[in-house]
Amino acid sequence: MKYIDEFRDGDGARHIAANIAAEVRPDVTYNFMEFCGGHTHAISRYGIADMLPANVRMIHGPGCPVCVLPIGRVDLAIRLALEQGVMLCTYGDTMRVPASDSLSLIKAKARGADIRMVYSAADALKLAEQNPDREVVFFAIGFETTTPPTALVVRDAAARAVKNFSVLCCHVLTPSAITHILESAEVRQLGTVPIDGFIGPAHVSIIIGSQPYEHFAEEYRKPVVITGFEPLDVMQGILMLVRQVNAGRALVENEFSRVVTRGGNLAAQNLVSQVFELRESFEWRGLGEVPYSALKIRPAFAAWDAERKFDLHYASVPDHKQCECGAILRGVKRPQDCKLFGTVCTPESPMGSCMVSNEGACAAHYSYGRFRNISPTPPGPLAPPGAGEVNSHIWPTL
């Protein structure tokens, strides 16, 4: 496929890997955070971590909307469906996010709730028009990439006076999450999460442009390279970060220039600001309450805001005690550092949100990287247990 195949070429990847190896300085450690789940997925799926020199380390960031969705928000959606009897429409990604009382949307559906998985926000509005006697709620999650389509359906619902449709808005904002990480104690004081640069979001940046990141480069002296989601894009982005660190520069560079401009998609931005306004605070799983980090529906569209329509009140719910999703989302821990990883928490039955979406750090590591933790055992089929470095989290019986 054009604009995909050429960005996945193996020889090209090896060439860029050789460039990275030639340019890294042996006495420097390079710690880069890839903010987006899309990048986390690409790094795991294409084995990019194995192509990097040992002193280049990638830290997974919180840019997976499913992963940062707190339990309390999923609870609101489940209660709407189970108790208020609404037809709840949502993107497939949210279906298996664990919520309170061992429930998830898919388990609530099994209990008889009318929960529909939709491909597009427009499909939810269509369902409302086809079922005028039912209340239809669209459970909207996602970063800036996914927000404009939600804004369009709210605008269309208002224009066509579809009274039985509303949106439970959980849209969150990338720049405020990056600020939160840069301001966190782990990065600023403790130094437990060293960050030397960011791989900047790909599709989020199509909408918001490269300009919003300039603040991070200037204020925090961190280089940012906006990078596409294909493996060669990611490799090139890492090379560009290595070059900035070597030269002592901290600039915003755009590797994904084939679609990302400095200003972004203005039509989409205007639409989003017509329909949404900033929330004073929003709870993120892993990051806690983050000021001005999410959107809510403007009063002019109150009739289509499920929170107002059904008088919903958010209540925070703590995560499973042993789940390390919070620390993993902040870059403090890696998936394999969690006791639950690969034992009770797997993609088939996730305990934590990072195991749900295939962009989550745990799901990506489980699918593509968990065997990397196992060194080859000595020859012979009867090598004693413990002869190799066996990850006991994955093979508890060995």
Added chain:
Amino acid sequence: MCLAIPARVVELLPGMRAIVDLSGVRKDVSIDLVDDAQVGDYVIIHVGYAIGKIDPEEAARTLALFAELAQSEAQP
């Protein structure tokens, strides 16, 4: 979640919609957010909406960038 794929616009439809082709798979998408999309353009599709347009010259420039030599080798 932010998954999006490039697809070629093959037909413009009324009501800000278009048919895109993705290796033979044809799909009806919204072009509300990329209103200047023309037949032959490649657009990025996310949840049934075109959200951006690919600039072919920039794409070629990025591919050329991949083939560059390491800075240390490039300098004589």
